[in-house]
Amino acid sequence: MTGSVIVITSGKGGVGKTTTSANIGTALANLGNKVVLIDTDIGLRNLDLLLGLENRIVYTIVDVVEERCKLKQALVKDKKNPNLCLLAAAQTRDKSALDADQLKEICTQLKEEFDYVLVDCPAGIEQGFQNAVAGANEAIVVTTPEMSAIRDADRIIGLLESKEGVERYRLLVNRVRPKLIKSNDMMGVDDVVDILSCDLIGVIPEDMNIITSTNKGEPVVNDEKSIAGRAYINVAKRITGEEVPLLDIEETNNIIDKIKKFFSKKAQD
Amino acid sequence: MYDNEFFVVDMASCSSTGEVINSLSLALETLDGLGKKIILKLNDSYYNQSQMLSIQSLITSYGCTLDTIETTNEQTVKVAENMNILVQKPIEKRVEEKYGNETGENNFAYFSMTDSQNSDDIPLKESDELHFEADLDEIKRQQDNIDIKSDLQNLGIDAKADFSQIEAQTSVSYNSDDVSKTLDDYAKFNEMQRETSSYNQNLQYSDENSQSVDEQKIDEVENAQKKSIGVYKKAYDENLQNEQQWEEVDFYETETNEPIISDTKNTTYINQTLRSGQILEADGNVVIIGDCHPGSEIRAVGDITVWGILSGIAHAGYKGNNSAKVRALKMNAIQIRIGDCYSRRPDDTNIPYILKTSIFTPEEARVVDGEVMLFKINQN
Numbered sequence: 001m002t003g004s005v006i007v008i009t010s011g012k013g014g015v016g017k018t019t020t021s022a023n024i025g026t027a028l029a030n031l032g033n034k035v036v037l038i039d040t041d042i043g044l045r046n047l048d049l050l051l052g053l054e055n056r057i058v059y060t061i062v063d064v065v066e067e068r069c070k071l072k073q074a075l076v077k078d079k080k081n082p083n084l085c086l087l088a089a090a091q092t093r094d095k096s097a098l099d100a101d102q103l104k105e106i107c108t109q110l111k112e113e114f115d116y117v118l119v120d121c122p123a124g125i126e127q128g129f130q131n132a133v134a135g136a137n138e139a140i141v142v143t144t145p146e147m148s149a150i151r152d153a154d155r156i157i158g159l160l161e162s163k164e165g166v167e168r169y170r171l172l173v174n175r176v177r178p179k180l181i182k183s184n185d186m187m188g189v190d191d192v193v194d195i196l197s198c199d200l201i202g203v204i205p206e207d208m209n210i211i212t213s214t215n216k217g218e219p220v221v222n223d224e225k226s227i228a229g230r231a232y233i234n235v236a237k238r239i240t241g242e243e244v245p246l247l248d249i250e251e252t253n254n255i256i257d258k259i260k261k262f263f264s265k266k267a268q269d
Numbered sequence: 270m271y272d273n274e275f276f277v278v279d280m281a282s283c284s285s286t287g288e289v290i291n292s293l294s295l296a297l298e299t300l301d302g303l304g305k306k307i308i309l310k311l312n313d314s315y316y317n318q319s320q321m322l323s324i325q326s327l328i329t330s331y332g333c334t335l336d337t338i339e340t341t342n343e344q345t346v347k348v349a350e351n352m353n354i355l356v357q358k359p360i361e362k363r364v365e366e367k368y369g370n371e372t373g374e375n376n377f378a379y380f381s382m383t384d385s386q387n388s389d390d391i392p393l394k395e396s397d398e399l400h401f402e403a404d405l406d407e408i409k410r411q412q413d414n415i416d417i418k419s420d421l422q423n424l425g426i427d428a429k430a431d432f433s434q435i436e437a438q439t440s441v442s443y444n445s446d447d448v449s450k451t452l453d454d455y456a457k458f459n460e461m462q463r464e465t466s467s468y469n470q471n472l473q474y475s476d477e478n479s480q481s482v483d484e485q486k487i488d489e490v491e492n493a494q495k496k497s498i499g500v501y502k503k504a505y506d507e508n509l510q511n512e513q514q515w516e517e518v519d520f521y522e523t524e525t526n527e528p529i530i531s532d533t534k535n536t537t538y539i540n541q542t543l544r545s546g547q548i549l550e551a552d553g554n555v556v557i558i559g560d561c562h563p564g565s566e567i568r569a570v571g572d573i574t575v576w577g578i579l580s581g582i583a584h585a586g587y588k589g590n591n592s593a594k595v596r597a598l599k600m601n602a603i604q605i606r607i608g609d610c611y612s613r614r615p616d617d618t619n620i621p622y623i624l625k626t627s628i629f630t631p632e633e634a635r636v637v638d639g640e641v642m643l644f645k646i647n648q649n
Contacts, residue, residue, distance in 0.1 A: 043546055045564075054563070055603045055613040079616065091564045092548045 003034075005107045005117040006239070007136035007166075011152030013123035015144045016174040019210060019220075021120040022050040023229070024140075026219040027236035029084035033115040036075065036085045038106070040132040041122040042097055045089040051078060052217025053086055062090040065102045071109055080222070085114075095127045100134035107135025116239070125159060133160065139169040140201060145176060145187040150195055157198060170201035172235065177206050202235035203246060204228050275336065279310040286320040290327055297331040306336035313341040318348050325352065501605050501612035501634065504642040536571075543567070543581065563603055563622065572596070578623050582606070585634075595634040596646065599623060605634045605641050612641035 008021045021037055029035045039047040042062065048054045059074040064087070071087075078084035087106075090097065103119075110117045119136060122128035133139070139160050143153040153171070160166050173189050180186035193200050207228035213220040220229040221236075227247070234244045278296055283289045289311070307328050316324070328335045337355040340346060346356045535553040543549060543557060545564030554571035565581035567573050572594045573585045579597035584606040586593025591608035601623045604613050631646040 052616070055616070058604075058611060091546050092566055 003111045003113075003115045003117055004138050005111060005119065005136045006138045006140060007119040007121055007132050008140045008142060009121035009129065009132065009156055009160075010123065010142040010149070011125060011129075011156040012143075012149045015142050015149050016204070016210075017123070017142050018046050018050060018120055019214065020140070020142050020172060020174065020204075020232070021118055022047060023219045023221045023232040024236050024239065025084060025116075025118050026051075026078075026081065027221045027233045028116050028118075028239065029078070029081045030221065030233075031236060031240060032083070033240070034083050034113070035116045035118065036087060036110050036114045038087045038103075038110075038117065038119045039089040040098070040103065040119055040128060042089045042128070043091065043094045044122065045091050047120050048076075048086060048088050049217060050214055050219065051084075051086060053078065053088075054217070057088045060088050060090040061106070062093050062097045064106065065098055071106065095122065095131070098131050099127075100131050103131045104135040125155065129156075129159075133163055133166065135165070137165055137167050139166050140172050141169055141196075141198070142172045142174050143192065143196075144174050145181075145189070145192050147187075150187075150192060154196060157196060169198065171196060171198045172202050172204065173200070174204045175206045176203055200246075201238055202231060204231045204235075205247075275306050275308055276333070277308045277310065281310050281312045284312065284314060286316060286323070289324060293324065293327060294331075297328070297333065305333050307333050308337040308339065309335060311338060311340040311342075311345065315342050315344045316340075316348065317344075318351065321345075321348050321352060321354075325354070499610075499612045499640055500615045501641040501643060503632075504637070504644050537569075542577075545581075560625075561602075569593070578625070580623060583634075591636045596631070598629045598631050599627065600630075600632040600634065600643060602634075607634065607636050607641055610636050610639060610641050 008017050008024070010017050018039075018041070025035050025037045037047060037051075038061065039045050040061070041047070048057055053076050056076050059069040061074065063069045064071050064074045074087055075085040076088060078086070087110075107117055107119070117135075119132045121132035141153050141156055141160070143149045157169060160169050171193060173192050176189060177186055181188045189200070189203050205227050207220065207226055209220050209223055209226040210228055213223065213226075220226045221232050223229050231247045234247055237244045278293065280289050280293060283292055293309075309324070309328075325335045335354055337357055338345070338349045339357050340349075341358060349356045537549075537551040537553065537555050539549065539555070539557045540559065542559040543561040543565040545562050548566045548568065549555060549557075551567075551569045551571075553569070554574070555567055555569040556574045556576070557567070558576045560577040561567060561575055561579045561581040561583070563580045566584070567575075567581065568584045568587045570586065570588050570590065570593075573583050573596070575583075575595075575597040577597070578599040578601060579595070580601045580603065582604045583595045583597075583602050585595045586608045587606065589608050591610060593607050595602070595605055595607065601618075602614060604611060606612070632643045633646050634641050634643050636642075
């Protein structure tokens with residue numbers, strides 16, 4: 001069995017790479033796949049926090065590379081889903097602790113046992129990015145509908161195209177606000193896809209639940225009520241090859257507006 | 270007295286919750302029960318939490334509180350314990366457990382004692398009278414010994430509830446003013462005595478209970494020994510207010526407290542906050558005047574003492590000294606590693622950052638039987 005190695009990258013920081021990794025990973029595992037998440041953001045690790053596994057980490061990816069432990073020992077199993085594993089980054093080191101060949105080796109080893117290997121890439125295009133992309137055969141480029149994020153995504157796509165291993169890359173537009181798009185204050189998803197001329201894998205609406213779920217250490221896909229959670233589940237389904245239509249954000253938003261109106265009316269009464 | 274505060278409501282004849290609620294509401298309506306505590310007698314059928322809650326809310330709606338539940342069903346007992354309701358076994362059951370069906374001489378002696386106040390009123394059978402007179406001195410001594418009031422203060426509410434029942438029954442028999450008490454009364458008093466002694470037995474029973482809990486704890490510790498990464502436990506009860514009681518579990522009195530070898534080593538003093546990503550390694554002991562944020566790591570051959578909030582990873586005795594210790598003003602460490610024992614923060618208290626305004630409870634982590642345990646640091 002050979003799984004696919006998917007790198008989740010963006011170039012710009014703060015667009016939601018780590019949140020996307022945690023949620024797609026959990027969603028894929030919930031769909032019955034064996035998934036391992038690799039955090040390559042050495043020195044600034046956050047993925048463990050989003051999954052609520054911070055207190056279980058004993059060995060990190062640096063320990064594996066420096067042969068202080070075996071690869072299997074360093075995999076931390078998720079609390080809820082045994083299909084999901086995490087290979088955490090070291091907090092007390094920096095990006096130079098790892099090189100591209102070492103990560104490639106780890107990816108090829110993990111590919112044998114897992115259906116999906118998701119690599120959470122650090123921001124920037126330096127050593128950390130080069131490491132993360134090394135083992136990948138697929139990429140998800142995360143961006144937000146802002147000029148700065150789009151420009152960085154463009155740069156990243158250019159770099160990915162020049163990489164040999166990466167066969168396919170798709171775009172994920174994060175933190176979309178349909179209201180702002182309607183009032184022409186934000187770029188539409190179509191415009192973003194048009195500028196970057198790239199396949200779209202999903203659109204994630206802005207969701208308050210993300211903040212609470214991050215603080216709780218519980219991915220938002222486990223919350224059925226969250227729109228972002230449902231959007232992430234759709235993305236995971238598209239990764240597995242299923243054809244799912246894009247989530248109609250505007251309509252769901254209308255429902256929310258209705259609910260909001262309902263409550264504001266109640267408050268006025 | 271207590272019979273003014275407690276009401277015993279017998280619902281043992283009711284089989285379903287609906288019946289219980291129905292007859293309970295009838296009973297509460299007829300009684301002027303405002304502000305009283307209810308002792309509810311139930312039969313051995315199972316009541317789940319929602320049923321129990323509805324019963325409780327019914328009682329509170331009449332201005333009373335559900336204090337104690339009497340049942341034999343173990344599941345109901347668990348439910349009641351979850352809801353912080355006291356549980357006691359039915360009197361007959363307790364007597365059976367403790368005494369079997371035997372009623373020894375003590376019974377009679379005790380009966381006479383309770384009755385001695387108005388013994389003049391009671392015509393006794395000749396044989397009994399003889400016995401009564403013969404035992405009178407001993408009875409008086411016993412009377413002195415059993416100072417009920419002081420016993421009540423020493424006992425928990427459980428025993429209080431017990432006693433209130435006895436009180437209620439005695440008051441009934443006194444109020445009857447029936448001068449010619451028959452042998453039936455003997456039987457009644459015998460039963461009363463049994464109850465009272467079972468109430469005395471309650472004391473011992475609770476002692477036995479605590480002992481078995483201790484044994485269970487030791488078993489748990491032994492089972493958890495071989496886990497590579499365990500959850501660090503608190504060795505004391507956080508909610509315990511009584512200082513005298515937690516002195517008993519104080520670590521200075523435990524046998525495993527061996528002299529610390531690492532005390533002889535040199536000590537590193539750090540007077541700053543340790544931030545995420547920073548590692549502090551030391552050959553001897555470490556004393557940090559400041560906080561250790563999550564993501565930081567301390568490795569010391571000896572002990573680690575943090576004069577602040579410890580939220581990172583602390584590894585004391587990391588060259589294999591299992592008698593090393595980790596101390597902190599506020600213990601919130603992601604992991605505590607002592608020697609080769611690793612433990613993680615329990616998931617239910619998985620808070621990354623702790624506010625500096627929180628209440629400090631100085632704690633010390635030590636290895637007890639291969640498991641990291643937290644002990645309150647004695648402030649005496």
